[in-house]
Amino acid sequence: MRLTQFLKQYDTEQKSIEFFRIQRERQGIKCSKCGGVSMHWSGTKTLWHCNGCGYRMGLRKDTVMENSKLPYRIWLTVLYLMLMTKKGYSAKEMQTILGHNRYEPIWLMMHKIRILMGKRDEKYQLDGFVELDEGFFAGHRKKGDKEDGKPFKEIDRNEKVLVAVNKNDHGAKFLKMTVVNSLSKLDVSYEIPKMINKSATVITDGRRCYTPLAQLVENHQIHIIRNKKEVCNTFPWVHIAISNAKKKLKGIHHHVKNQYMQNYLNEFTYRFNRRNFNENIFDRLIIAVLACAWCV
Ligand SMILES: [Zn+2]
Numbered sequence: 687m688r689l690t691q692f693l694k695q696y697d698t699e700q701k702s703i704e705f706f707r708i709q710r711e712r713q714g715i716k717c718s719k720c721g722g723v724s725m726h727w728s729g730t731k732t733l734w735h736c737n738g739c740g741y742r743m744g745l746r747k748d749t750v751m752e753n754s755k756l757p758y759r760i761w762l763t764v765l766y767l768m769l770m771t772k773k774g775y776s777a778k779e780m781q782t783i784l785g786h787n788r789y790e791p792i793w794l795m796m797h798k799i800r801i802l803m804g805k806r807d808e809k810y811q812l813d814g815f816v817e818l819d820e821g822f823f824a825g826h827r828k829k830g831d832k833e834d835g836k837p838f839k840e841i842d843r844n845e846k847v848l849v850a851v852n853k854n855d856h857g858a859k860f861l862k863m864t865v866v867n868s869l870s871k872l873d874v875s876y877e878i879p880k881m882i883n884k885s886a887t888v889i890t891d892g893r894r895c896y897t898p899l900a901q902l903v904e905n906h907q908i909h910i911i912r913n914k915k916e917v918c919n920t921f922p923w924v925h926i927a928i929s930n931a932k933k934k935l936k937g938i939h940h941h942v943k944n945q946y947m948q949n950y951l952n953e954f955t956y957r958f959n960r961r962n963f964n965e966n967i968f969d970r971l972i973i974a975v976l977a978c979a980w981c982v
Contacts, residue, residue, distance in 0.1 A: 692766055702758040703732055706745055706976070713973050717741050718748060749976045750798050756791055760784055764792070765975060768799055770968055774938045774953060797949050802975055804952035807959065812852040812860055813883040817921045818890045818899075820869055821847045821928040823935065823951075825944035845947045848874065850881050850888075851923040858923040861958045863931065863951040869895045878902050889920065927958065 696702050707727060715725045715734055722738035733744045746752045751761050763784065767775055775783070777793035786792055822844040846869050850862045862881045866873045875898040882888060887905040890896040899906040909920045918925055931954045935942050942950055 689766070689771065692770075693763070696759065696762055699757050699759050702762045703745065705762060706751075706758055709969065709972055709976055710745070710749075713976070715743075718743055750802050754791070754795060754798075756786075756795060760786065760792075761795070764795060765799065765972060766968065768796065768953065769972075769975075772957075774934055774957075776938050776940075779938075797946065799975070800949035800953045803956035804948065806975075807862070807952065807955060808880070810860070811883040811886075812850050812862055812881060813886050814852050814854065814859075816850050816852045816882055816886045816888045817924045818848065818850045818878075818882070818888050818896070819917075819921045819924045819928075820893070821849050821863075821924075821931075823847055823932060823942075823947060825947050826941035845944055847928075847947075847951065848877055848881065849924045849928055851927055852886070853923055858927070861923075861927050861955045863927070863955050865948045865951065869893070871895050871898050874898060875902065891917075891920075930954075 696705060711727075714723065716723055717725060717734075717736040717738060719741040720736060720739040722736055724737040725734040725743070726737060727734050728742075731742070733742045735742055745758075746754065751758075754761070764780060767780065767783070775796075777789060777796050780796065781789050781792045784792065825845040846866050848862075848864045848866055851858045852860055864877050864881060866877055871894065874895045878899065879902060882903060884903055886903050887907065888899055888903045889907045889909060890899065892908055892910045896906070896908070909916075911917050911920065931951065934954060935950055939950060
């Protein structure tokens with residue numbers, strides 16, 4: 687669905703409520719209190735009544751929208767813009783598009799969606815032939831933010847990110863980007879099993895932090911890199927992904943605070959992994975987003 691068509695179709699709060707109700711009922715409504723599945727909808731109160739225990743379950747309950755006071759139309763529009771358009775948006779731009787008078791709720795909503803995007807991608811591990819390397823992303827940290835209980839003195843710090851891409855003869859398939867505390871063997875060993883399946887073949891450079899991969903995956907290939915050109919030839923997709931992610935972060939969000947870096951990378955990888963989805967996949971993606979119980 688094109689943006690203009692979408693905005694026309696869901697131009698009122700009532701139509702947006704109806705959209706979310708239909709989507710949630712399609713995936714099956716279950717009472718949060720007793721687990722019963724016999725529920726009836728009360729349109730005037732925007733909730734379902736449980737026929738078993740009488741519990742009244744709001745439309746936002748157990749979704750990313752829980753505890754939010756923002757109108758459904760705003761949620762639907764932001765989800766559409768974040769999922770279906772190629773361009774990413776900063777919270778400031780989104781606030782302008784929506785004509786909303788407050789920045790903070792829009793910022794918070796977008797971060798909740800980014801966290802959910804990360805949770806969706808956490809369900810999958812990369813398999814087959816995987817390129818793995820590290821990237822350094824410029825983060826921004828306010829003077830006085832604390833790290834290990836001590837005030838942090840620097841303004842800017844490079845965030846270390848493990849980047850893995852699995853590929854086949856046609857090119858890159860799926861991407862994962864994970865912020866790590868350090869490039870130590872311990873931190874790398876902890877993150878790799880979450881990113882890459884044990885049966886994969888993984889190619890890395892000779893950095894010592896990757897030596898535990900010999901035990902973590904079936905086949906670990908090490909390529910000693912001698913110059914910059916060799917990096918691009920050996921890890922082409924990882925470096926394209928790093929370069930594109932950096933451009934996007936710098937171009938759209940400018941100064942990304944370190945503590946939110948993973949959220950922005952979640953959005954980038956979520957979009958990348960679904961770049962070949964057709965326009966009509968929107969409903970499916972919305973179901974995926976609504977299916978995640980909000981528990982942060
Ligand atoms: Zn019930």
